[in-house]
Amino acid sequence: GQNIDQPTEMTATEGAIVQINCTYQTSGFNGLFWYQQHAGEAPTFLSYNVLDGLEEKGRFSSFLSRSKGYSYLLLKELQMKDSAPYLCAVRFFGAGSYQLTFGKGTKLSVIP
Amino acid sequence: GAGVSQSPSNKVTEKGKDVELRCDPISGHTALYWYRQRLGQGLEFLIYFQGNSAPDKSGLPSDRFSAERTGESVSTLTIQRTQQEDSAVYLCASSSGGVADSYEQYFGPGTRLTVT
Numbered sequence: 583g584q585n586i587d588q589p590t591e592m593t594a595t596e597g598a599i600v601q602i603n604c605t606y607q608t609s610g611f612n613g614l615f616w617y618q619q620h621a622g623e624a625p626t627f628l629s630y631n632v633l634d635g636l637e638e639k640g641r642f643s644s645f646l647s648r649s650k651g652y653s654y655l656l657l658k659e660l661q662m663k664d665s666a667p668y669l670c671a672v673r674f675f676g677a678g679s680y681q682l683t684f685g686k687g688t689k690l691s692v693i694p
Numbered sequence: 695g696a697g698v699s700q701s702p703s704n705k706v707t708e709k710g711k712d713v714e715l716r717c718d719p720i721s722g723h724t725a726l727y728w729y730r731q732r733l734g735q736g737l738e739f740l741i742y743f744q745g746n747s748a749p750d751k752s753g754l755p756s757d758r759f760s761a762e763r764t765g766e767s768v769s770t771l772t773i774q775r776t777q778q779e780d781s782a783v784y785l786c787a788s789s790s791g792g793v794a795d796s797y798e799q800y801f802g803p804g805t806r807l808t809v810t
Contacts, residue, residue: 586736615798624698624785624801625737669736681752682727682799684737 586685588670593691594660601654602688604670608651613673616644616655619687620666628655665692696720698802700786706808707776715771715805719788727799728761728771729785737785743769776809
């Protein structure tokens, strides 16, 4: 299977900027998603990247480098409510089918 | 309209019993996915339905697991002869396009299964 690597935990200060990295194996790559998952709740969609570059959506931005197998999620003007696990998910094409593989998630803690 | 719904929200069962989990996708969504999330782990793909195509069952961990979907509506995930390692949150998601598209997946609240 494909390995999706992201840090287990991160801590950042309210009002600051934080970058959550995600690396993956490039073979068969066909798109990358970021989700936020508050404790006890379902994941909610944040962003989608399939081409190189930066996608900006309000306080959240996501970057992709296909050649490096690398993405990051950038959160600006952090708020306490941003404390949550963030999941990186990569769609791969292989053996005639697509499959979405999720990383284990990065637990972000925003402190005052 | 309503989002993805799942039932029950919590299920406690004895080892060896069968359980059935239900998912109601968003109306009009052609694609439906089941995932499993063990404590402290990432989401693990189980099965994917797309319209009337044959489902992609490549993620089912054993023949004790099966799933059905009626047309483009309700899906049920059945686990036979449950084992303690089956304890997890089972998440269902739906999307308006297939897995090959950029359509985001909308997740349900999940069913927390505990096998004692």
